[in-house]
Amino acid sequence: MEALLKNTAQRNEENFDLNIAYFKQNGFCVIKGVFESSDVIKERERVLSIIQEQKTKESRFVRGSLFLGEENFLSFSKIPSWCMSRLYEFTWNSMPKSTLEIHSKAMFVKKHFDYRDEHFGLGVGEKFYGHYLSTSLYPTNPAGYLIEHFDGHKEDGTIVHYMVPLSNKGSDFSSGGLFIINKSNGKKILIDDEAKMGDLIIFDGTLVHGVDKVLASKDQQMGRLAQFMISTYFEKPNFYSLPLRKIKIFFKELLNRHGLIQLR
Ligand SMILES: [Fe+2]
Numbered sequence: 001m002e003a004l005l006k007n008t009a010q011r012n013e014e015n016f017d018l019n020i021a022y023f024k025q026n027g028f029c030v031i032k033g034v035f036e037s038s039d040v041i042k043e044r045e046r047v048l049s050i051i052q053e054q055k056t057k058e059s060r061f062v063r064g065s066l067f068l069g070e071e072n073f074l075s076f077s078k079i080p081s082w083c084m085s086r087l088y089e090f091t092w093n094s095m096p097k098s099t100l101e102i103h104s105k106a107m108f109v110k111k112h113f114d115y116r117d118e119h120f121g122l123g124v125g126e127k128f129y130g131h132y133l134s135t136s137l138y139p140t141n142p143a144g145y146l147i148e149h150f151d152g153h154k155e156d157g158t159i160v161h162y163m164v165p166l167s168n169k170g171s172d173f174s175s176g177g178l179f180i181i182n183k184s185n186g187k188k189i190l191i192d193d194e195a196k197m198g199d200l201i202i203f204d205g206t207l208v209h210g211v212d213k214v215l216a217s218k219d220q221q222m223g224r225l226a227q228f229m230i231s232t233y234f235e236k237p238n239f240y241s242l243p244l245r246k247i248k249i250f251f252k253e254l255l256n257r258h259g260l261i262q263l264r
Pocket residue numbers: 149150151205209
């Protein structure tokens with residue numbers, strides 16, 4: 001771990017302060033070459049094989065209500081708010097060391113951009129606080145997307161998110177992808193035009209962002225794949241927790257399909 005952290009600091013030493021200044025001004029930045037390409041290629045192959053293997057299992061999208069000790073699962077959902085597959089992996093289900101190393105490094109870098117409280121997100125002493133790994137695949141057929149939205153409340157100040165790209169625009173999909181509205185000039189920025197595998201995206205979740213329809217121009221383009229570790233409070237499950245969550249999601253998605261509620 002020590003070696004990894006040193007490596008991160010060395011690789012970005014000249015650019016690091018520049019990245020922080022750019023982030024403060026614009027609300028996002030792409031840090032180039034944070035990860036070895038062999039490490040991200042290995043991670044991409046790992047998650048793609050899980051998605052391939054489990055995609056026939058029917059599971060809906062989940063936001064919130066994650067339970068302590070639950071199994072990893074893959075979900076797919078196509079509603080007006082989004083179209084994507086999302087793989088949920090939990091640290092208690094033995095995550096590969098190489099995966100944890102990528103995200104320890106990403107979270108270490110992210111801390112430099114987060115000024116709220118030096119202990120924020122560490123979850124020390126907090127009840128059921130932890131992290132889970134989220135991998136999103138926005139396919140090309142049907143075209144994946146996530147409607148524009150912002151996370152939290154504007155009054156919260158900055159919410160720093162990071163994202164590890166596991167696909168490249170150009171070879172894996174031809175148009176669309178992650179966009180963010182620049183804080184300084186209100187312009188729409190297509191982040192995936194710049195962020196490639198091996199880079200790390202940092203952005204302020206309170207800025208308007210989303211994923212424009214991911215489209216292919218040739219056959220065999222899989223779409224947009226990206227990964228991030230999310231901090232959350234897990235709930236203590238009982239016998240009814242999982243079936244109840246299933247029913248809640250079913251109705252939320254139904255209401256969204258009929259334009260009665262907005263999901264984000
Ligand atoms: Fe978001």
